Amino acid sequence: MVSNVSTDIRLVVLDMAGTTVADGGxxxxxxxxxxxxxxxxxxxxxxxxxxxxxxxxxxxxxxxxxxxxxxxxxxxxxxxxxxxxxxxxxxxGGKIAPLPGAEEAIGRLKAEGRTVVLTTGFARATQDAILSALGWHDLVGLTLCPADAGRGRPYPDMVLAAFLRTAAVDGVRQIAVAGDTAYDMLSGVRSGAGLVAGVLTGAHDEQALKEAGATHVLASVAELPDAIAAFENATTP
Missing domain, CATH: 1.10.150 (DNA polymerase; domain 1)
Structure with a gap:
């Protein structure tokens, strides 16, 4: 008999622009x-x-x-x-910055023993330019763009690539995905992630995020650590 996989969130896959990064349009x-x-x-x-x-x-x-x-x-x-x-x-040209609370949220998630991966719909060169501008190259252990995984959003490839490359979890239900667009939500749902959080700091509104399958809608990524903790408490027998 195979035991059930824990619903503890061990891997957190975060979008960049609009979710952790403010790009000002x-x-x-x-x-x-x-x-x-x-x-x-x-x-x-x-x-x-x-x-x-x-x-x-x-x-x-x-x-x-x-x-x-x-x-x-x-x-x-x-x-x-x-x-x-x-x-x-x-x-x-300096027209980019971390969204308020993003670095602190990532730091807290890592301190809690969770693996954090940053993803984007941009090409690798652009992703690296953003990471360099923010001084984020050492912020997380893995960053992914569509070319790293096979296909970009709304496909689940980047989430599943994070799952395979980090070996941080036993099953996909231990993954949390967060982003600001319906495509982020679809990617998370299709990957089987246990928690799929939409944030209201980017492109799409609450209705669009929920229609695409968001399990949570947050004001910003700063609320994500508490949302994960509440999810774990609610799903622990």
């Missing part, structure tokens, strides 16, 4: 710069429609977004490269 700014370089006129209907799609799909792998927007692979790859370049320039 840099995604939209970078998209506008990239789109203009591909001939999308600022202020045009085409620009407005594409920008709205970017807003609606916040959290999804950026190359997937550009494939949907521009159709053929060559244009998508060019748009993605231009976007990452523009975003990196904005990051290097």
């Amino acid at each position: 840099l995604v939209e700014q970078a998209f506008s710069k990239a789109a203009e370089r591909l001939g999308v006129e600022p202020g045009s209907q085409d620009h407005a429609e594409k920008l709205q799609y970017v807003r609606d799909t916040m959290g999804e792998s950026k190359i997937t977004v550009f494939r949907a927007l521009f159709g053929d692979e060559e244009k998508a790859q060019l748009a993605n490269a231009r976007f990452e370049e523009a975003y990196g320039e904005l990051v290097n």
Whole structure:
């Protein structure tokens, strides 16, 4: 007879922009710069429609977004490269900061013996630029982007890659996933994570997060350690 896996949360997979990192709308700014370089006129209907799609799909792998927007692979790859370049320039210009309480929450989670992994929908070069700008390269032991795992959100690949690479838990129910978008929630639900928390510091509102499967909706990631503790108390026999 196989015993039940504990519901103690041992692995916490956190999104970056909008969840632990405040980027002040840099995604939209970078998209506008990239789109203009591909001939999308600022202020045009085409620009407005594409920008709205970017807003609606916040959290999804950026190359997937550009494939949907521009159709053929060559244009998508060019748009993605231009976007990452523009975003990196904005990051290097100092237009990024930790969200209030994020570093403290991560520190507390680690002090409690939990493994924390940071994930993103950006390419590795952009993720590294963000980590460097914040001085976060040593904050956690593992960071993942879509290319590290196979597919980006809403697929569960990054969560499952964290599960496999850290060997921190016995089963997926011991994972907590937190993010600010419906795509983060879908990724967490599809991975089988025991706790899937949406935070209200980023792209999507409470309704969108709940509709995508959030088990918890928090004002910010600063509330996550207490939410995990309450979850564990409620699920302990």
